[in-house]
Amino acid sequence: MPPRIDFISLGVRDVRASRRFYVDGMGWPVHREVSGEVLFIQANHGLMLSIWDRGQMHSEAGVDDDCSVPPITLSHNVGSSAEVDGLIAAAQAAGATVVSPGRTQSWGGYTGYIADPDGFRWEIAYNPTWSRHDDGTVTV
Amino acid sequence: MPPRIDFISLGVRDVRASRRFYVDGMGWPVHREVSGEVLFIQANHGLMLSIWDRGQMHSEAGVDDDCSVPPITLSHNVGSSAEVDGLIAAAQAAGATVVSPGRTQSWGGYTGYIADPDGFRWEIAYNPTWSRHDDGTVTV
Numbered sequence: 450m451p452p453r454i455d456f457i458s459l460g461v462r463d464v465r466a467s468r469r470f471y472v473d474g475m476g477w478p479v480h481r482e483v484s485g486e487v488l489f490i491q492a493n494h495g496l497m498l499s500i501w502d503r504g505q506m507h508s509e510a511g512v513d514d515d516c517s518v519p520p521i522t523l524s525h526n527v528g529s530s531a532e533v534d535g536l537i538a539a540a541q542a543a544g545a546t547v548v549s550p551g552r553t554q555s556w557g558g559y560t561g562y563i564a565d566p567d568g569f570r571w572e573i574a575y576n577p578t579w580s581r582h583d584d585g586t587v588t589v
Numbered sequence: 590m591p592p593r594i595d596f597i598s599l600g601v602r603d604v605r606a607s608r609r610f611y612v613d614g615m616g617w618p619v620h621r622e623v624s625g626e627v628l629f630i631q632a633n634h635g636l637m638l639s640i641w642d643r644g645q646m647h648s649e650a651g652v653d654d655d656c657s658v659p660p661i662t663l664s665h666n667v668g669s670s671a672e673v674d675g676l677i678a679a680a681q682a683a684g685a686t687v688v689s690p691g692r693t694q695s696w697g698g699y700t701g702y703i704a705d706p707d708g709f710r711w712e713i714a715y716n717p718t719w720s721r722h723d724d725g726t727v728t729v
Contacts, residue, residue, distance in 0.1 A: 452617040474683030494634035516656035543614030
């Protein structure tokens with residue numbers, strides 16, 4: 450698994466309040482959104498910032514709301530479900546804790562989560578709707 | 590301020606333990622490090638991952654260790670101290686809380702911090718040692 454971050458997801462308490470700041474206030478363009486649940490903003494070449502309802506993040510990423518696990522995930526995207534399983538196994542061999550093995554998520558992708566020594570969540574993801582174009586533009 | 594993340598910094602409890610996982614375990618190459626304090630790993634085109642001692646992060650980014658503020662910072666880099674001050678003012682006008690105004694940091698840069706509605710810290714930074722090359726390689 451090379452060191453590559455494709456998504457940064459911030460787990461927020463109120464997506465609408467975040468939208469007022471990032472979109473209405475800062476003027477950042479929304480790539481795609483599901484009102485009140487998640488919004489995506491391109492944040493660098495090949496990098497998407499996701500502003501995500503914290504409860505949904507906790508549920509998918511295996512986070513308890515006990516303050517011990519930071520409400521963010523960093524995602525590393527690969528090209529197939531088999532690659533997800535392979536990288537989760539490699540990360541486990543390297544000392545990561547497997548939080549949830551690869552599984553099909555409600556949004557159509559296949560992802561699993563590992564935790565680093567501080568509990569930071571890394572999502573290993575096959576997302577069939579994700580494309581990274583040569584100029585760095587990401588669509589999801 | 591365009592939506593662009595140049596650094597992601599994870600505030601960790603023990604940089605050496607993180608190094609064992611990310612570098613020894615995962616085999617990720619270190620761009621630069623200060624032993625036990627911080628290490629930098631390139632994580633995408635124009636993007637650096639920083640693994641940073643949490644106490645130092647708290648001190649610089651104005652974070653109390655009370656669990657209410659996630660131990661990460663997202664950095665947006667600009668070309669001068671004046672631009673730092675200008676973007677902090679713009680973010681404040683957009684609804685951000687100014688955590689610390691721009692100031693010269695011990696490592697030689699000029700940075701300030703704002704907080705979004707959930708307390709997520711954004712660093713607005715002029716870092717004279719940072720370069721982003723055409724191929725996306727970052728040096729710091």
